[in-house]
Amino acid sequence: MRKGFVTTTLAFTIGLSTFATAPTMMNPVTVSAATTTQQSQKVVEKKADEIISFAKSLIGKAKYASSYNYEKYEFRCASFMAYIFESKGIDLGSRDEAYMVQQGTYVARNQLQKGDLVFFKSSPSATRPNHVGMYIGDNKIIHMANTKLNVVISDLNSTSYYRDNYMTARRVIPALLPSNPATKGDNIAELSYNLMNKVTMGNANNEKAMQFTSTGFVKYVYGKSGVDLKGNNVKDLMNQGKTVSRQNLKKGDLIFINSATGSSTPTRVAIYTGEHRIIVLSSEEVISRVLLSDYYNQHYITAKRVF
Numbered sequence: 604m605r606k607g608f609v610t611t612t613l614a615f616t617i618g619l620s621t622f623a624t625a626p627t628m629m630n631p632v633t634v635s636a637a638t639t640t641q642q643s644q645k646v647v648e649k650k651a652d653e654i655i656s657f658a659k660s661l662i663g664k665a666k667y668a669s670s671y672n673y674e675k676y677e678f679r680c681a682s683f684m685a686y687i688f689e690s691k692g693i694d695l696g697s698r699d700e701a702y703m704v705q706q707g708t709y710v711a712r713n714q715l716q717k718g719d720l721v722f723f724k725s726s727p728s729a730t731r732p733n734h735v736g737m738y739i740g741d742n743k744i745i746h747m748a749n750t751k752l753n754v755v756i757s758d759l760n761s762t763s764y765y766r767d768n769y770m771t772a773r774r775v776i777p778a779l780l781p782s783n784p785a786t787k788g789d790n791i792a793e794l795s796y797n798l799m800n801k802v803t804m805g806n807a808n809n810e811k812a813m814q815f816t817s818t819g820f821v822k823y824v825y826g827k828s829g830v831d832l833k834g835n836n837v838k839d840l841m842n843q844g845k846t847v848s849r850q851n852l853k854k855g856d857l858i859f860i861n862s863a864t865g866s867s868t869p870t871r872v873a874i875y876t877g878e879h880r881i882i883v884l885s886s887e888e889v890i891s892r893v894l895l896s897d898y899y900n901q902h903y904i905t906a907k908r909v910f
Contacts, residue, residue, distance in 0.1 A: 647777045650691065651718030658687045658737065658745045662754045667747055671698060680734050683747035683754070684720065687737070693779045694796060696880035696893040700735040705895055706878045707775035712759075716740075718776040721759075723768045732770050778878055787910055788854030791828045792876035798824070799882075799889045820884040821857065821872050828855075830910045837869045844909035849894075852906055853877075858894070859904040869904055 661676065661683075668677035673686060682698040689695070695703055704722050715721070715738045722732040736746030739756065748755045759765045781789035798813075798820075805814030808823070815823060818840060822832045834840055841859045852858075854877045859869040873883035879893045894903065 643783070646780070646783070648717065650693070650776055650780065651716070653691045654687050654693070654718060654737070655739045655745065657690055658683075658739075658754070659756075661687070662756075665747065665754050667750045667753050678747050680736065680747045684735055684737060688775075688779075693776065694876075694880065694891050695775065695779070696876075696878070696891045697895070700732045702879070702893050702895045703735060703775075704732050704771065704773060707773040707778045710772040710774045712769065712772065715772055716774070719772045719774050721772045722770040723765070724770045725768070727767050729768075729770075738772065775878070786854065787828055787830070788856075788877075791824060791830075791855040791874060792882070794824050794827055795874050795876060795882040795889070796891070799891070802884065802889050804884055804886055804888075815884065817871050817884050820889070821874060824874065825909070832909060837872045840872055841869050841905065841907060844907035847906045847908045849903070849906065853908070855908075855910065857907045857909060859906070860899065860902045861904050862902070864901045867904060875906065 665676040665678055665683065667679070669679065671678050671682035671686070678686060679698070681700040681703060684700075684703065685695045685698045695706065697703060700722060703720055707720070710716075710719050717738060717740050719738040721736050721738050721744050723734040723736075724731065725733045734746070736744035736757070739745050742759050743756050744759065745754065745756050747753065748757070757765060759769065781793060785793075802813045802815060802820060804820075805812070805816065808815050808819035810823065818835065818837055821840065825832050832840060833843060837859065840857060844857065847853075847856050852875050854875060856875040858873040858875050858881055860871040860873060860883075861868060862870040871883060873881040873892075875881055876891075879895050881892050881894060881899075883890060883892065892899065894900070
C-alpha cells in the first residue's frame with residue numbers, strides 16, 4: 604500500500620458497504636485459535652495456500668467495483684473474498700462482510716493464521732465491519748482495497764487504519780471443509796454444491812434432464828446419499844424426521860421456508876450445509892444463501908433432521 608494513502612481516505616473509500624439490511628453484530632465467542640475440525644493442519648494449510656495463490660494471481664487483473672461481476676473480475680472487498688474462496692471449493696454463501704463475520708470461529712489478532720478472514724470498521728467506534736481481507740502470513744492481508752489500489756497486499760501495521768480500525772478475525776478454514784472421514788451430512792452438502800449450474804426447476808421431476816421441483820431436488824440429493832424421503836410436496840417433507848432447533852443445526856438438516864411471514868405452511872425446502880449456509884432450488888437454479896439474511900430470518904419456519 605502506498606504510504607501517501609492517508610487514513611481518512613481509507614476510512615471513506617475502502618470497501619464501503621450498505622448496511623440497511625445487515626444484521627447486528629454478534630458478540631464473538633472466544634475460542635482457541637487451534638484448528639477446530641476433523642481435518643489435519645496440513646489439509647487446512649494446503650487449502651489456505653491454494654486460495655492465497657489464486658488471490659495473488661488476480662493482482663493487476665481484478666478491479667474494484669460497487670457491484671460484482673465475476674466474468675469481468677469486478678468486485679467489492681467481500682465479493683472478492685467470496686470469489687477466491689468459491690474458486691477453490693469453499694462457498695461462503697454470501698458476498699456481505701456483515702454475514703461473513705458471523706461464520707467460523709473467533710481468532711485473536713496474535714493468533715492469526717493463513718486463510719483467516721480479517722475485518723475492519725469505518726472508525727474505531729463503529730460496531731459493524733465495512734471491510735474484509737484474508738490473512739496471508741507475516742502480518743499481511745490480501746484484499747480488494749478501493750478504486751485506486753484494487754487488489755493489494757497490506758501490512759496490518761502499515762497505517763493507522765489497519766491498526767485502529769481492526770475489528771476482529773474469523774477462522775472459516777477448516778469450518779467450511781468436510782470432516783475426515785466425511786459424514787453423511789458432508790456428502791449431502793457436497794453433492795448439493797456440485798449440482799449448482801447443473802439443475803433447473805421444472806414442473807415435474809426429470810432426472811435425465813436434471814429438472815426437479817423443490818421437493819424432487821431434495822429427494823434426489825438425499826436419495827443419492829442413502830436417505831429415502833417420502834412424500835410429494837414440501838409439507839410432506841416437513842412431517843418427517845426430528846425437529847431441530849436453529850441453534851443446533853447440522854449439515855444435512857432440512858430447512859423449511861414460508862412465503863408469508865408468520866405462516867406455518869412451507870413453500871420451499873432448503874438443505875443446510877453448515878455455518879449458516881443453505882442450498883435451495885430457486886425459480887431458475889440451485890443457489891447458495893445464508894440464514895443470517897433478513898429474508899430467511901423472517902420466513903424461517905423450522906428444521907428437521909431426517910437421518
